[in-house]
Each structure stands twice: as C-alpha cells, then as structure tokens.
Amino acid sequence: MSTITLTSEDFGQTVTKEGITLVDFWAEWCGPCKQFGPIFETASETHPDITFGKVDTEAQQELAGAAGITSIPTLMAFRDGVLVFSQPGALPAPALEQVIEGVKNLDMVEVHKQVAEQQAAAEAGEVPAEPAN
Numbered sequence: 001m002s003t004i005t006l007t008s009e010d011f012g013q014t015v016t017k018e019g020i021t022l023v024d025f026w027a028e029w030c031g032p033c034k035q036f037g038p039i040f041e042t043a044s045e046t047h048p049d050i051t052f053g054k055v056d057t058e059a060q061q062e063l064a065g066a067a068g069i070t071s072i073p074t075l076m077a078f079r080d081g082v083l084v085f086s087q088p089g090a091l092p093a094p095a096l097e098q099v100i101e102g103v104k105n106l107d108m109v110e111v112h113k114q115v116a117e118q119q120a121a122a123e124a125g126e127v128p129a130e131p132a133n
Contacts, residue, residue, distance in 0.1 A: 003044045006053040008063040014053055016081040020103055021051040025067065025074040027058045033073045036090035040075075043096050050100065077103045082111055 006014055006023065015021050024040050026033035037054075044052035057064040057072055067076070070088070077085035077099060084103055091099065 003041055003052040003054050006055045006063075007060055008066075011053075011055070011063055014051060015076075015078040015083075017051075018080050019049070019051065020100075021053060021078045022100070022103075023053045023055060023076045023078070025055045025057050025064055025069045025072050025076070027056060027072055029058075030072050032090040036073045036075075039091065039093045039096055042093065043100065047100060075099070079103055079106060079111070080108055082108075082115055084111065 003024075004014075011023075015023065022040075022043075024033075024036065026037065040052060040054070044050070055063060055067075057069060072088070073090055074086065074088040075091060075096075076083060084106060085099055087099075
C-alpha cells in the first residue's frame, strides 16, 4: 500500500482504527523531509498491513499544531488508536524498520492498561510519579 495524504478531516478516523498507522509530518521546503520521504514510501510498499499517512504541515497547519508538531519531519506511530511513538528527525531505513518492528511487537493489553491508569490519575487530579533513576 502506498502512502495516503491525511488532512484534519480524516486524520482522527485514520489513526484511531485498529492496526498500525504511521504518520509522517513534513513540508515541501524541508530538506530532511525530502530525504525521509522515499524511505517512508519504500517502507509503505514493504509493509502492506500498515497504514502509512503523510501530513503536509504547510497545508494542514491547524492539524500540525493540534498534534504538537514543533519540528519536521516528525514520525508518529499509532496502534489500535493509541499513540505509541513520536519522534522528530529523519530516520534512516534500518531505524524506521526497527520502529515498525517495535510497534508490531508491543503488548497492547499492557499499553491499554497503562493508558487507562494514566487517564484515571489525570481525572483524579494526581500528578504522575517521577521515574526512579
């Protein structure tokens, strides 16, 4: 499957569906975005079971803002409607494959449990504990 263009109209329904969706936030003027684009496209052909979407941050400024994009390219990975990875910077092909394998191998029962715990804590007004060093 080749990449699809995502807009504010279809972004939500695309990333909340079951399965894996990778989203590349990019812009035409961005050199690193142009380097990453072909890598992302090749991965989309290699992994037809994954949805690959691209968001043009110039055309979709409101969506990019809502997603908290401050640097491009930024890659986000969603699995079963949960954001499980977000990182700015152009990835080389092996690193993108590593991200894909990591997302595929996630224990989604555990991820959903953690999300539920975070939501419950937020609703109760609790501040998350700092990780131990």
